[in-house]
Each structure stands twice: as structure tokens, then as C-alpha cells.
Amino acid sequence: MGLLIARYALEDGTHFGILDGSVLKRLAGVPFDSLAESGHRDPLNAVKLLAPIAQPRIFGLGYNYKAHSQEVGKNVPEAPVLFMKPSTSAIGPDDAIVYPRHGEVIHYEGELTAVIGRRARHVREEHALDYVFGYTCGNDVSDRVLQRQESAFGCLxxxxxxxxxxxxxxxxxxxxxxxxxxxxxxxxxxxRQDGNSRDLVFPVAYLVAYLSKYMTLLPGDLIMTGTPAGVGPIQVGDTVEVDIPGIGVLRNPVVAEHDVPGVGAG
Known part of the structure; x- marks a missing residue:
């Protein structure tokens, strides 16, 4: 039976905990090292849920659902189409997606996201899932105008x-x-989207093995596995939810850049 593990903030600091009904059983340390409990119990309604990983390395996948490739007029790729998102792009539940002041067409992309649990290098596909700690919801928010400009020259x-x-x-x-x-x-x-990971062109085990062929994967690395068909625009004032039964609902409001203190200053 699986567990639901949160990273969260209280006045005394940041912790990890295992969800048990309406409380979080606080862990003694980082879940990739041990699931030993500290003995503290923190009410879920008293904590601020954070992004499950602080400052993660994020690997993204393009065109990893056939239906999505079709809707954007792309061929199904013969090899994983990879890109990276910087750690500063990561936010948690109920945090605001900031709509850029010069943004024109900003899209949501709901995705199953794999969380690496231990170092992986030259991993065989049949053993690759042993290196995955668990899964979370992700939203690969994208500026389509800038994306097309970059993609025309082979970068993203x-x-x-x-x-x-x-x-x-x-x-x-x-x-x-x-x-x-x-x-x-x-x-x-x-x-807006209702897909299933059984339709992935390159499944999670393949992606872990493929990436580990070229680089060392580390605990806390995220692999956003691609988005199903149905991508579309968001606007200031919207609320976007990515819902994966068994994980939960990732909910984020969309705000204008000038409404966020300290964002875009200078």
C-alpha cells in the first residue's frame, strides 16, 4: 500500500510528513534517506503545503502523447524530446502562477511527474522503476510564442x-x-484535459533508463512525463487544477506579474 508524503512549513521550520487522515506524521529527516518518524503529529489544516521538492532539477518531455502531437501538428518522436526547467520555476500547491507582463499565449500542461529516489546511472529499463521514489502532479506552464521562436532553432x-x-x-x-x-x-x-499515462509514447521506466544513460539522476530530480491532448490558454484570474487520483489535486491561481511583490523588479 502506498503513502502520501508532503513537504510543509510550520513556524518551527520545514518538514516532511506522511499523511494519515487529517494529520501529517512528521518524518525525522528526508524521505529519500529514511521514512523514520520523529513522533510529532501536525494537523494538515495547520500547515502550509510546499512544493514536494525544494529547488529540484526538472526534466521535461515534449510530444510524449500521440494525441498531443497530433493536436499541435507534430510527428510522434523517435526518441524522447527533452528539455529542462530551472529550479526557480518550481512552486507548490496554491502558489500563484505569474502571468508574464509581456506574455501573449500562456498554456497549461497537466502531467504525471516522477520523483527520483536514489542515484541512477546506466540503469536498465527493467530495473528503472526501482530508482523512482514516487509520483506527483505537475503543470508544465509554457509561453507558446517564445517556445515557437526557440524551437525554430532547435532549443527550448x-x-x-x-x-x-x-x-x-x-x-x-x-x-x-x-x-x-x-x-x-x-x-x-x-x-480541459483527461488523459492516461498508458498512452505515453515513452513510459516512465524507459525515460529513467534513457536519461541515466547520459547523466546521473539524483534524489529529488523530477521527470515531467509529457502532457495529454487538450492543452490551452490561461489568463489572469484563472485557477488551474491538475488532478491525478491517488496523488491529489494541484491547484494554482494565475496572477499578473505586476501584482506580485518583488517579481520582475529592476
């Missing part, structure tokens, strides 16, 4: 990499089958 960074463009959470779920997870995205309560 700034259009995916704004601050706040990688909401993740609310929990890390262990014990899930990554080959059969429903991924639902709602904007203002209306379902």
Missing part, C-alpha cells in the same frame, strides 16, 4: 523556464503504477 528553455512555470504537488505518492494513471486538468472547474 526560456519559453518553459519562467519563474512559477512548474507547479508541483500536493503530495508525493508511493506505490502507484505509472503505466495507468489518469491525468485531468481543469481551468476554473471545467475539464
Amino acid at each position: 528553455l526560456a519559453g518553459k523556464g519562467y519563474d512559477t512555470f512548474a507547479p508541483i504537488g500536493p503530495f508525493i505518492a508511493t506505490g502507484l503504477d505509472p503505466a495507468n494513471q489518469r491525468v485531468i486538468t481543469r481551468v476554473n472547474g471545467v475539464v
